[in-house]
Amino acid sequence: TEPGDYSGTGAMQALPDNGTFYYTNYFSYASRLDFAINFIKTGTHYIWIRAYAPSTASNTFHMGINFIEDKSAARIGDFKETGRWEWINAFVNDSTILSNLEVEAIGTQGVSLWFARDGVIADKIVLTTDPDFIPTGYGPDVTVGIKNNSKQLLPDEFRLDQNYPNPFNPETIIKYSLPKASFVKLKIYDTYGRVVRKLENGYKNSGSHKLIWNATNNLGIPVSSGFYFARLETKSLCKSIKMLYMK
Secondary structure: OOOOOOOOOOOEOOOOOOOOEOOOOHHHHOEEEEEEEEEOOOEEEEEEEEEEOOOOOOOOEEEEEOOEEOHHHOOEOOOOOOOOEEEEOEEOOEEEEEOEEEEOOOEEEEEEEEEOEOOOEEEEEEEEOOOOOOOOOOOOOEEOOEEOOHHHHOOOOOEEOOOEOOOEOOOEEEEEEEOOOEEEEEEEEOOOOOEEEEEEEEEEOOEEEEEEEOOEOOOOOEOOOEEEEEEEEOOOOEEEEEEEEOO
Protein backbone atom coordinates (compact mmCIF):
# COMPACT_ATOMS: atom_id res chain seq x y z
CA THR A 1 0.00 0.00 0.00
CA GLU A 2 1.42 3.35 -1.00
CA PRO A 3 1.42 6.33 1.40
CA GLY A 4 -1.66 8.53 1.21
CA ASP A 5 0.17 11.42 -0.46
CA TYR A 6 1.74 9.23 -3.13
CA SER A 7 -0.24 8.42 -6.26
CA GLY A 8 2.27 6.30 -8.15
CA THR A 9 2.98 2.59 -8.03
CA GLY A 10 6.68 2.87 -7.25
CA ALA A 11 9.61 5.16 -7.84
CA MET A 12 10.94 5.43 -11.39
CA GLN A 13 14.58 4.79 -12.09
CA ALA A 14 16.41 4.25 -15.37
CA LEU A 15 19.98 3.57 -14.43
CA PRO A 16 22.83 4.63 -16.70
CA ASP A 17 26.09 2.77 -16.27
CA ASN A 18 27.96 3.47 -13.04
CA GLY A 19 29.94 6.68 -13.29
CA THR A 20 27.93 7.98 -16.24
CA PHE A 21 27.26 11.72 -16.32
CA TYR A 22 25.50 13.33 -19.31
CA TYR A 23 25.31 17.14 -19.47
CA THR A 24 25.40 17.21 -23.29
CA ASN A 25 24.07 14.82 -25.94
CA TYR A 26 21.95 13.24 -23.21
CA PHE A 27 19.07 12.74 -25.66
CA SER A 28 21.27 10.34 -27.63
CA TYR A 29 22.95 8.41 -24.83
CA ALA A 30 21.27 8.77 -21.44
CA SER A 31 18.67 6.36 -20.05
CA ARG A 32 15.12 7.59 -20.64
CA LEU A 33 11.54 7.15 -19.43
CA ASP A 34 8.65 8.11 -21.72
CA PHE A 35 5.13 9.16 -20.74
CA ALA A 36 1.95 9.77 -22.75
CA ILE A 37 0.32 12.94 -21.39
CA ASN A 38 -2.98 14.45 -22.51
CA PHE A 39 -2.42 18.21 -22.48
CA ILE A 40 -5.50 20.40 -22.17
CA LYS A 41 -3.59 23.69 -22.46
CA THR A 42 -0.81 25.03 -24.65
CA GLY A 43 1.97 27.36 -23.58
CA THR A 44 4.59 27.20 -20.86
CA HIS A 45 4.31 24.24 -18.46
CA TYR A 46 6.53 24.47 -15.38
CA ILE A 47 8.19 21.25 -14.20
CA TRP A 48 8.35 19.77 -10.71
CA ILE A 49 10.07 16.43 -10.09
CA ARG A 50 9.93 14.63 -6.75
CA ALA A 51 13.36 13.06 -6.67
CA TYR A 52 16.09 11.46 -4.60
CA ALA A 53 19.81 12.11 -5.00
CA PRO A 54 21.62 9.32 -3.13
CA SER A 55 25.19 10.57 -3.20
CA THR A 56 25.78 13.88 -4.95
CA ALA A 57 23.77 17.09 -5.23
CA SER A 58 24.89 17.45 -8.85
CA ASN A 59 22.50 14.71 -9.96
CA THR A 60 20.34 15.99 -12.80
CA PHE A 61 17.41 15.20 -15.09
CA HIS A 62 16.53 16.46 -18.56
CA MET A 63 13.06 16.58 -20.17
CA GLY A 64 11.59 17.05 -23.61
CA ILE A 65 8.43 16.61 -25.68
CA ASN A 66 7.95 13.95 -28.36
CA PHE A 67 11.47 12.59 -27.84
CA ILE A 68 13.05 15.97 -28.61
CA GLU A 69 15.19 17.70 -25.99
CA ASP A 70 14.14 21.10 -24.68
CA LYS A 71 16.90 23.45 -23.53
CA SER A 72 14.57 25.11 -21.01
CA ALA A 73 14.10 21.69 -19.40
CA ALA A 74 17.76 20.62 -19.35
CA ARG A 75 19.87 20.04 -16.22
CA ILE A 76 17.00 19.99 -13.74
CA GLY A 77 18.60 19.33 -10.39
CA ASP A 78 18.73 22.13 -7.87
CA PHE A 79 19.02 19.59 -5.02
CA LYS A 80 19.46 21.12 -1.57
CA GLU A 81 20.79 17.93 0.04
CA THR A 82 21.56 14.32 -0.73
CA GLY A 83 19.97 11.25 0.80
CA ARG A 84 16.44 12.67 1.03
CA TRP A 85 13.36 13.07 -1.12
CA GLU A 86 12.64 16.59 -2.31
CA TRP A 87 10.79 18.50 -5.00
CA ILE A 88 13.09 20.09 -7.60
CA ASN A 89 12.13 22.49 -10.36
CA ALA A 90 15.17 24.56 -11.21
CA PHE A 91 18.35 24.59 -13.24
CA VAL A 92 21.21 22.94 -11.38
CA ASN A 93 23.14 25.48 -9.25
CA ASP A 94 20.65 28.28 -10.03
CA SER A 95 17.28 28.18 -8.30
CA THR A 96 16.14 31.34 -10.15
CA ILE A 97 15.87 29.53 -13.49
CA LEU A 98 12.63 27.53 -13.41
CA SER A 99 12.56 24.48 -15.67
CA ASN A 100 9.72 24.38 -18.19
CA LEU A 101 8.40 22.83 -21.37
CA GLU A 102 6.70 24.72 -24.20
CA VAL A 103 3.56 22.84 -25.24
CA GLU A 104 2.42 23.86 -28.73
CA ALA A 105 -0.69 21.71 -29.15
CA ILE A 106 -3.37 20.17 -26.97
CA GLY A 107 -3.96 16.41 -26.92
CA THR A 108 -1.76 13.42 -26.13
CA GLN A 109 1.97 13.92 -26.56
CA GLY A 110 5.05 12.09 -25.43
CA VAL A 111 7.08 13.52 -22.58
CA SER A 112 10.58 12.14 -22.02
CA LEU A 113 12.63 12.14 -18.84
CA TRP A 114 16.37 11.54 -19.24
CA PHE A 115 18.53 10.48 -16.30
CA ALA A 116 21.80 12.38 -16.55
CA ARG A 117 23.62 10.52 -13.82
CA ASP A 118 23.57 7.04 -12.37
CA GLY A 119 21.65 6.60 -9.12
CA VAL A 120 19.24 9.53 -9.25
CA ILE A 121 15.58 8.51 -8.75
CA ALA A 122 12.27 10.15 -9.76
CA ASP A 123 9.09 9.44 -7.83
CA LYS A 124 6.59 11.85 -9.40
CA ILE A 125 6.44 14.50 -12.15
CA VAL A 126 4.11 17.50 -12.10
CA LEU A 127 3.54 19.84 -15.08
CA THR A 128 1.64 23.05 -14.35
CA THR A 129 0.90 26.32 -16.13
CA ASP A 130 0.99 28.14 -12.78
CA PRO A 131 4.53 29.48 -12.11
CA ASP A 132 3.65 30.00 -8.43
CA PHE A 133 2.43 26.45 -7.83
CA ILE A 134 4.31 24.57 -5.07
CA PRO A 135 3.64 20.80 -4.73
CA THR A 136 3.50 18.96 -1.42
CA GLY A 137 4.02 15.39 -0.23
CA TYR A 138 7.05 13.21 0.25
CA GLY A 139 8.44 10.27 -1.64
CA PRO A 140 7.45 6.68 -0.92
CA ASP A 141 8.34 5.22 2.47
CA VAL A 142 10.30 2.37 0.89
CA THR A 143 11.70 2.41 -2.64
CA VAL A 144 14.53 0.25 -4.03
CA GLY A 145 16.01 -0.14 -0.58
CA ILE A 146 15.49 3.48 0.49
CA LYS A 147 13.68 4.15 3.76
CA ASN A 148 12.43 7.68 4.27
CA ASN A 149 9.46 9.52 5.71
CA SER A 150 8.37 13.04 6.57
CA LYS A 151 9.99 13.02 10.01
CA GLN A 152 13.34 12.17 8.48
CA LEU A 153 12.97 14.84 5.83
CA LEU A 154 12.31 17.75 8.18
CA PRO A 155 15.24 19.20 10.15
CA ASP A 156 14.79 19.13 13.92
CA GLU A 157 16.41 22.50 14.59
CA PHE A 158 16.93 26.00 13.23
CA ARG A 159 20.41 25.93 11.69
CA LEU A 160 22.77 28.11 9.67
CA ASP A 161 25.68 26.06 8.35
CA GLN A 162 29.16 27.41 7.77
CA ASN A 163 29.53 28.55 4.18
CA TYR A 164 31.67 26.55 1.79
CA PRO A 165 34.16 27.00 0.37
CA ASN A 166 35.60 29.31 3.00
CA PRO A 167 37.78 31.26 2.23
CA PHE A 168 36.11 31.67 -1.18
CA ASN A 169 36.50 33.22 -4.61
CA PRO A 170 34.43 33.97 -6.65
CA GLU A 171 31.35 32.54 -4.88
CA THR A 172 30.29 30.55 -1.84
CA ILE A 173 27.31 28.41 -0.83
CA ILE A 174 25.24 29.20 2.27
CA LYS A 175 22.85 26.57 3.62
CA TYR A 176 20.24 26.88 6.34
CA SER A 177 17.50 24.67 7.77
CA LEU A 178 14.05 25.43 9.19
CA PRO A 179 12.11 22.95 11.35
CA LYS A 180 8.91 24.84 10.49
CA ALA A 181 7.81 27.36 7.87
CA SER A 182 9.00 30.85 8.78
CA PHE A 183 9.53 34.37 7.50
CA VAL A 184 13.26 34.55 6.88
CA LYS A 185 15.81 37.31 6.39
CA LEU A 186 19.35 36.48 5.34
CA LYS A 187 21.72 39.40 4.88
CA ILE A 188 25.45 39.84 4.33
CA TYR A 189 27.22 42.43 6.51
CA ASP A 190 30.70 43.91 6.38
CA THR A 191 32.92 44.32 9.46
CA TYR A 192 31.41 47.79 10.08
CA GLY A 193 27.93 46.31 10.43
CA ARG A 194 26.69 47.70 7.13
CA VAL A 195 24.33 45.61 4.98
CA VAL A 196 26.16 44.55 1.83
CA ARG A 197 23.66 42.17 0.26
CA LYS A 198 20.14 40.90 0.96
CA LEU A 199 19.92 37.26 -0.09
CA GLU A 200 16.63 36.22 1.48
CA ASN A 201 13.59 38.19 2.58
CA GLY A 202 10.36 36.24 2.58
CA TYR A 203 8.32 33.28 3.73
CA LYS A 204 10.10 29.92 3.41
CA ASN A 205 8.82 26.38 3.86
CA SER A 206 10.30 24.04 6.44
CA GLY A 207 13.30 22.05 5.26
CA SER A 208 16.81 22.73 4.00
CA HIS A 209 17.62 25.70 1.79
CA LYS A 210 20.66 26.73 -0.22
CA LEU A 211 21.86 30.12 -1.47
CA ILE A 212 24.87 31.24 -3.49
CA TRP A 213 26.59 34.56 -2.82
CA ASN A 214 28.85 35.75 -5.62
CA ALA A 215 30.64 38.46 -3.59
CA THR A 216 28.61 41.35 -5.00
CA ASN A 217 26.51 43.97 -3.23
CA ASN A 218 22.85 44.83 -3.80
CA LEU A 219 23.83 46.84 -6.89
CA GLY A 220 25.74 43.95 -8.41
CA ILE A 221 29.12 45.57 -7.76
CA PRO A 222 31.95 43.25 -6.60
CA VAL A 223 32.93 43.73 -2.96
CA SER A 224 36.44 44.11 -1.58
CA SER A 225 38.45 41.27 -0.10
CA GLY A 226 38.00 40.70 3.59
CA PHE A 227 35.72 39.27 6.26
CA TYR A 228 31.93 39.29 5.95
CA PHE A 229 29.10 38.00 8.10
CA ALA A 230 25.98 36.13 6.96
CA ARG A 231 23.12 36.73 9.41
CA LEU A 232 19.96 34.59 9.34
CA GLU A 233 16.89 35.87 11.16
CA THR A 234 13.40 34.55 11.83
CA LYS A 235 10.77 36.05 14.10
CA SER A 236 12.28 34.43 17.19
CA LEU A 237 15.83 33.31 16.30
CA CYS A 238 19.03 34.70 14.86
CA LYS A 239 22.35 33.11 13.84
CA SER A 240 25.49 34.36 12.11
CA ILE A 241 28.57 32.94 10.40
CA LYS A 242 31.90 34.58 9.52
CA MET A 243 33.16 34.32 5.94
CA LEU A 244 36.41 35.30 4.24
CA TYR A 245 36.44 36.55 0.64
CA MET A 246 39.88 36.50 -1.02
CA LYS A 247 40.51 37.88 -4.48
